[in-house]
Amino acid sequence: MAACGVTSGLEAGDMTVLSPVTGTAVASLKPHSVAEAQAMVGKAQAAFRQWRLVPGPRRGELVRLYGEELRKAKEDLGRMVSIEAGKSPSEGLGEVQEMIDICDFAVGLSRQLYGLTIATERAGHRMMETWHPLGVVGVITAFNFPCAPWCWNTALALVCGDPVIWKPSEKTPLTALACQAVFERALARFGAQAPEGLSQVLIGGPELGEVLVEHEKVALISATGSTRMGRTVGPKVAARFGKCILELGGNNAGIVCPSADLDMALRAIAFGAMGTAGQRCTTLRRLFVHESIYDQLVPALKKAYASVSVGNPLESTALVGPLIDQRAYDSMLGALAEARDLGGVVHGGTRESVGPDTAYYVKPALVEMPAQAGPVKRETFAPILYVMKYSDFDAVLEAHNDVGGGLSSAIFTTDLREMETFLSARGSDCGIANVNIGTSGAEIGGAFGGEKETGGGRESGSDAWRAYMRRATNTINYSKDLPLAQGVVFDIG
Numbered sequence: 001m002a003a004c005g006v007t008s009g010l011e012a013g014d015m016t017v018l019s020p021v022t023g024t025a026v027a028s029l030k031p032h033s034v035a036e037a038q039a040m041v042g043k044a045q046a047a048f049r050q051w052r053l054v055p056g057p058r059r060g061e062l063v064r065l066y067g068e069e070l071r072k073a074k075e076d077l078g079r080m081v082s083i084e085a086g087k088s089p090s091e092g093l094g095e096v097q098e099m100i101d102i103c104d105f106a107v108g109l110s111r112q113l114y115g116l117t118i119a120t121e122r123a124g125h126r127m128m129e130t131w132h133p134l135g136v137v138g139v140i141t142a143f144n145f146p147c148a149p150w151c152w153n154t155a156l157a158l159v160c161g162d163p164v165i166w167k168p169s170e171k172t173p174l175t176a177l178a179c180q181a182v183f184e185r186a187l188a189r190f191g192a193q194a195p196e197g198l199s200q201v202l203i204g205g206p207e208l209g210e211v212l213v214e215h216e217k218v219a220l221i222s223a224t225g226s227t228r229m230g231r232t233v234g235p236k237v238a239a240r241f242g243k244c245i246l247e248l249g250g251n252n253a254g255i256v257c258p259s260a261d262l263d264m265a266l267r268a269i270a271f272g273a274m275g276t277a278g279q280r281c282t283t284l285r286r287l288f289v290h291e292s293i294y295d296q297l298v299p300a301l302k303k304a305y306a307s308v309s310v311g312n313p314l315e316s317t318a319l320v321g322p323l324i325d326q327r328a329y330d331s332m333l334g335a336l337a338e339a340r341d342l343g344g345v346v347h348g349g350t351r352e353s354v355g356p357d358t359a360y361y362v363k364p365a366l367v368e369m370p371a372q373a374g375p376v377k378r379e380t381f382a383p384i385l386y387v388m389k390y391s392d393f394d395a396v397l398e399a400h401n402d403v404g405g406g407l408s409s410a411i412f413t414t415d416l417r418e419m420e421t422f423l424s425a426r427g428s429d430c431g432i433a434n435v436n437i438g439t440s441g442a443e444i445g446g447a448f449g450g451e452k453e454t455g456g457g458r459e460s461g462s463d464a465w466r467a468y469m470r471r472a473t474n475t476i477n478y479s480k481d482l483p484l485a486q487g488v489v490f491d492i493g
C-alpha cells in the first residue's frame with residue numbers, strides 16, 4: 001500500500017475493510033457523505049466541459065501515461081488485489097495486466113473514434129455520423145474484480161472525452177484508492193490540460209452508488225455486480241432516460257461432447273470452475289458431459305478436485321484462495337444442502353483450516369446432479385460445479401440455455417457440426433461462446449458482457465467505446481436546391 005503512495009483524503013472511520021486472507025481488519029475508512037457524492041458530480045461536470053474539447057489523441061496520451069505508471073506499479077497493485085480480494089498472486093497480477101492491456105487498446109482507439117459516411121438520396125448532399133463525448137460516467141464495481149472493470153470503463157471513457165466517478169465495492173476500497181493514486185502520477189506528468197475531477201473515487205456502500213444512479217448529470221452508469229443490484233439500478237437509470245451498461249451475474253455452462261480432447265477439457269474445466277475460488281462472473285458452474293465419456297472424465301475431475309491446493313494467497317502458491325466472507329461461505333453451504341436434497345452427490349465442499357477462524361477457505365465442490373434443478377439454475381458465488389450427464393445434443397442445448405444468466409459458455413468438441421451449431425442462432429444464447437477453451441479468462445480485445453439476467457451490457461474491446469459517446473447524424477446540403485427527403489413537396493413560393 002505504502003509502495004503505491006496512497007493517500008485517500010479520507011479519515012479513519014466506521015467503514016472497516018477486511019482482508020479475506022485472514023478475515024481480519026486491514027483498514028478503517030470514513031465513507032463519503034451523500035453531499036460529497038453530489039459535489040463530485042458537479043466537479044466532474046465542470047471537468048467534462050473542458051475535457052471534451054481536448055483532441056482525442058491528446059486524451060489518449062493521458063491513458064498512455066497511465067498504462068506506463070501501471071506497469072511500474074504492477075507488483076504492488078497485484079498484491080493489493082490479493083490482500084483485498086484474496087486472489088492468488090498470479091491472478092492478482094493478471095488483473096493488473098488487464099488494466100495495462102485496455103490502456104494500450106484505448107490509446108490506439110483515441111485516433112479511431114470515427115463514424116460512417118452514408119449514401120444520401122438527395123443530390124448535392126452529404127450524410128455522415130459523428131461521435132462526441134457523452135458526459136459524466138458513473139462506474140460501480142463488484143468486489144471480485146476490484147480494479148480491471150473500472151479500468152475497462154475508464155480508459156475508454158477518458159479517450160472518448162468523459163470524466164469518471166468510481167464507486168468501488170465497499171469490500172475493496174483500498175485497491176480503488178491505490179489505482180487512483182497511480183492515476184494521479186499519470187496526471188502529474190500529463191500537465192495542465194487535464195482538468196480537476198477527471199477521475200474521482202467515491203467510497204461507501206450502495207447508498208452512494210444510488211447517488212450516481214439517480215443523478216441526472218451522470219450520463220452513463222456502468223454497473224458491475226449481482227443481478228439483484230441490476231434489478232434496482234437498471235429501472236432507476238431508465239426512469240431518468242440515462243444510459244446504462246449492466247454487467248451482472250452469470251450461470252455459465254460447458255458441454256463436453258464425445259469427440260472432445262478430454263485432457264484439454266479437464267484442464268479448462270479445472271481453471272474455469274475452481275480458479276479465483278469460484279468467484280468470477282465467468283466461473284464455470286454447470287457442466288454437461290456426454291454419457292459415453294462420463295466415466296472417463298468425471299473420475300479424472302474428482303481427482304483434480306481432491307488434489308487442488310487451497311491456501312493463503314500471500315504465503316503460498318496455492319491455486320485456490322479464500323471466499324470473500326462468511327456470507328459467501330453460508331450461501332455455498334446452503335446451495336450444497338439443497339443439491340443433496342435433490343439427489344446430488346457432493347465431492348469436496350468442506351471448510352479447510354487455513355489461518356484464523358475468521359477466514360473462509362473451502363475445498364471446491366463438484367456435485368453430480370441427476371437433473372438441472374434448484375440451485376443449479378442460479379448463480380451461487382462460490383466454487384461449486386454441478387455435473388450432469390446428457391445423451392442428446394439438441395436437448396443439451398435447450399438445457400444449456402434454460403437458466404437466467406447469459407454471460408459465458410463453452411463447448412468441448414472436435415466435431416465441426418456440434419461446434420458450429422453451438423455458435424449458431426440456435427446454439428448458446430450467451431454473450432460469450434467459446435470452443436475448446438473454458439468460460440473464464442476473456443481477453444480485452446473482444447466486447448465483454450452477456451444477455452438475459454446478465455444485463456445486456458458490453459464493455460472493454462471491439463466497438464464497446466460507442467456507449468461512452470453520443471452519436472449525431474449530420475446532413476449537409478452543398479447544392480443550390482432544397483430537396484426534401486422521401487420526395488415530399490412543400491412549396492411555399
Ligand code: NAD
Pocket residue numbers: 140141142143144145167168169170204205206207208209210213224225226227228229232233247248249250280281282379381407449454
Ligand atoms: P453486489 O451486487 O453486491 O455489489 C456490486 C456493487 O454494486 C457494489 O459496489 C455495491 O455497493 C453496488 N450496489 C449494490 N446495490 C446498489 C444499488 N441499489 N445502487 C447502486 N449501487 C449498488 O455484487 P458483489 O457481491 O460485489 O459481486 C459479485 C457479483 O457481481 C456476482 O453476481 C458476479 O457474477 C457479478 N459480477 C459480474 C461481472 C460481469 O462483468 N458480468 C463482473 C464481476 C462480477
